[in-house]
Amino acid sequence: MKAIVYTEYGPPDVLELKEVEKPAPKARELLIRVYATPVSYGDILARNFKAVSPRKFSMPMPLWLPTRLLLGFSRPKRNILGSAFAGEIEATGKDVKLFKAGDKVFGYRAMNFGANAEYLCMPETGVVTIKPSNMTYEEAATVPYGSTTALNLLRKLNIQSGQKVLINGASGSIGSYAVQLDKYYGAEVTGVCGSPRVDFVKSLGADMVIDYTREDFTENGETYDLIMDILGKSSFSRCKNSLKHNGKFLAVSFKMKQIVQMLWTSLTGGRKVICALSPDRAADLILIRELIEAGKIKSIIDKRFPLAQTAEAHRYVENGHNKGTVVITV
Numbered sequence: 001m002k003a004i005v006y007t008e009y010g011p012p013d014v015l016e017l018k019e020v021e022k023p024a025p026k027a028r029e030l031l032i033r034v035y036a037t038p039v040s041y042g043d044i045l046a047r048n049f050k051a052v053s054p055r056k057f058s059m060p061m062p063l064w065l066p067t068r069l070l071l072g073f074s075r076p077k078r079n080i081l082g083s084a085f086a087g088e089i090e091a092t093g094k095d096v097k098l099f100k101a102g103d104k105v106f107g108y109r110a111m112n113f114g115a116n117a118e119y120l121c122m123p124e125t126g127v128v129t130i131k132p133s134n135m136t137y138e139e140a141a142t143v144p145y146g147s148t149t150a151l152n153l154l155r156k157l158n159i160q161s162g163q164k165v166l167i168n169g170a171s172g173s174i175g176s177y178a179v180q181l182d183k184y185y186g187a188e189v190t191g192v193c194g195s196p197r198v199d200f201v202k203s204l205g206a207d208m209v210i211d212y213t214r215e216d217f218t219e220n221g222e223t224y225d226l227i228m229d230i231l232g233k234s235s236f237s238r239c240k241n242s243l244k245h246n247g248k249f250l251a252v253s254f255k256m257k258q259i260v261q262m263l264w265t266s267l268t269g270g271r272k273v274i275c276a277l278s279p280d281r282a283a284d285l286i287l288i289r290e291l292i293e294a295g296k297i298k299s300i301i302d303k304r305f306p307l308a309q310t311a312e313a314h315r316y317v318e319n320g321h322n323k324g325t326v327v328i329t330v
């Protein structure tokens with residue numbers, strides 16, 4: 001089968017189209033013919049993880065070494081990237097009970113990657129389920145990572161109808177679903193993003209959009225029940241005056257400092273810092289599928305690249321050109 005393989009860390013050029021052995025499903029595994037896979041934050045990070053120092057790493061430092069060991073210390077151990085996919089089940093292992101050949105599915109492989117290829121195998125109990133009937137394979141492939149992460153993190157906040165939420169990083173994979181889920185919960189949503197993506201965030205349903213290159217949201221006098229900071233571009237101390245008295249600051253990317261702030265603010269009254277890791281669960285993807293089929297969530301694709309041009313797709317995303325998700329068609 002054809003796959004995009006990388007054997008050393010580096011710029012997009014390390015991604016090469018190669019012929020590799022087609023995988024065979026084990027007893028409880030599905031053999032999936034991949035039709036589409038997005039270029040996500042995790043793909044870009046893993047492609048050049050050697051350049052990510054513990055300081056640059058967007059999560060707590062103690063997680064850096066296990067991540068580096070998992071990905072491969074000096075060379076990548078998993079040679080095919082692609083953390084999410086949509087496709088069709090071609091065959092099943094002999095003990096598979098939940099799916100059958102011909103099922104149209106979508107799913108998430110997180111750090112197991114492997115979707116930049118014509119085929120992949122995954123356990124039937126993994127994060128995989130039937131694709132939304134009202135989405136193309138390309139649209140469905142872009143959904144799992146950002147939507148389930150946003151869903152899990154927002155669940156912890158118990159958003160109520162009428163609450164005011166600000167999402168700093170509303171145009172990215174997680175932020176674009178956070179905007180839609182917060183609207184679904186009945187919140188009034190302000191999205192913060194760069195100039196090229198203002199219209200994209202509006203089209204997701206945000207009530208207000210702030211362009212971070214023109215305005216600092218911490219200085220406009222507005223206050224929010226929740227500030228969700230996706231990339232850690234702001235901080236609890238900077239946002240304090242923009243939070244209501246019992247407001248919460250959700251640090252989606254966090255370091256030890258935010259964990260200490262979370263522990264400290266949990267002991268004191270008033271504003272709180274929340275940090276959490278989103279687990280990967282098939283049940284969440286099923287819920288997201290139901291919301292998609294009910295017309296509550298959509299996916300907006302910016303550009304499609306054929307598998308052979310995966311390096312080009314990485315370059316396009318890395319250079320910040322995308323307005324919505326970039327998807328590789330296989």
Ligand SMILES: NC(=O)c1ccc[n+]([C@@H]2O[C@H](COP(=O)([O-])OP(=O)(O)OC[C@H]3O[C@@H](n4cnc5c(N)ncnc54)[C@H](OP(=O)(O)O)[C@@H]3O)[C@@H](O)[C@H]2O)c1
Pocket residue numbers: 040041042058059146149168169170171172173174175192193194195197212230231233251252253276277278279320
């Ligand atoms: N807690 C968890 O369980 C969990 C799980 C997965 C990922 N993460 C973390 O989530 C992060 C990746 O999120 P993602 O996949 O959504 O990333 P992404 O798709 O790359 O989006 C990044 C967002 O940040 C915005 N941004 C860039 N510079 C900014 C600035 N100066 N001020 C405000 N916003 C700015 C971007 O806006 P423009 O593009 O418009 O400039 C974009 O909306 C990583 O740090 C990762 O560690 C956490």
